[in-house]
Amino acid sequence: MTPVRIVIADDHRIFRSGLKGLLDADPEFRVVGEASDGVEAEVLVESLAPDILLLDLRMPRRNGIAVVESLAREARITRTIILTAGIDTTEIVDALRAGARGVVFKASAIEQLFDGIRAVSAGQYWVGRVAVSSLGSALELLAPATELSKNTFGLTPREIDSTSASGVSPWNGGRPASASKSKTPTAYRSLAGVAI
Numbered sequence: 414m415t416p417v418r419i420v421i422a423d424d425h426r427i428f429r430s431g432l433k434g435l436l437d438a439d440p441e442f443r444v445v446g447e448a449s450d451g452v453e454a455e456v457l458v459e460s461l462a463p464d465i466l467l468l469d470l471r472m473p474r475r476n477g478i479a480v481v482e483s484l485a486r487e488a489r490i491t492r493t494i495i496l497t498a499g500i501d502t503t504e505i506v507d508a509l510r511a512g513a514r515g516v517v518f519k520a521s522a523i524e525q526l527f528d529g530i531r532a533v534s535a536g537q538y539w540v541g542r543v544a545v546s547s548l549g550s551a552l553e554l555l556a557p558a559t560e561l562s563k564n565t566f567g568l569t570p571r572e573i574d575s576t577s578a579s580g581v582s583p584w585n586g587g588r589p590a591s592a593s594k595s596k597t598p599t600a601y602r603s604l605a606g607v608a609i
Contacts, residue, residue: 416443417534420461422454422480423469423496428519432467435523442530451475455483458491465530468513470497470504478508485512492533515539 419442423429429447436442446461448454451472458466466484470477481493494515495508505516514533517526518541525542532544539545 414441416441417465417530418443418445418461418463419465419467419530420444420446420448420454420457420463420491421467422448422451422457422472422477423467424449424471424473425469439527442527449473451477451480454480458484458489459487462489463491464534466491466493467496467517467526467530468493470495470499470508477513478504478511481508481511481513494529494533494539509538509540516541 419436421429421432421436421444423432426449429449433444433447436444445463446457448457452474454466454468454472455475457463466480468477468480472480475483477495481495484491484493492514493512494517495505495513496517496519497505498519508516515529515538517529517539521542528542528544529539532539537544
């Protein structure tokens with residue numbers, strides 16, 4: 414099996430180094446480049462054409478959303494997963510709408526990042542701990558329950574209908590109603606602990 418080729422873009426060198434070590438230790442993944450700012454990230458994606466870009470949302474020289482927008486305009490095949498320390502739903506929604514395919518919080522377990530990479534590589538969206546098949550479903554997971562009926566996130570009525578028809582709901586963890594609960598690993602390593 415060919416490993417998933419990854420570029421890591423984060424302005425914290427220790428975090429990048431730790432994450433690279435964890436990813437390279439798994440034969441399923443191979444880190445092919447590292448960037449310390451948004452401009453470097455775009456240059457590396459253009460020159461290396463990785464499968465996945467792990468991109469910090471808040472980067473110097475060009476923020477993560479601007480990088481995602483630029484890559485989307487250029488129709489790059491690289492899929493972007495946003496890495497974020499904060500939970501600013503507006504920024505996350507903006508990143509997904511701009512073209513990001515996933516969001517992983519830096520406080521998440523390493524296994525969740527690995528699952529997110531696998532899901533996004535397979536063409537799905539990843540939000541926190543859940544794989545979903547459409548942008549509408551990803552956005553629905555981020556909306557507070559009281560705002561679901563009011564906020565369409567710029568989706569067309571048809572897109573909203575297809576999201577609803579999929580059975581995915583924030584109230585069942587983003588799983589279709591028929592999905593069974595997955596086992597929770599007994600031990601988690603956190604992305605927040607990567608830099609330690």
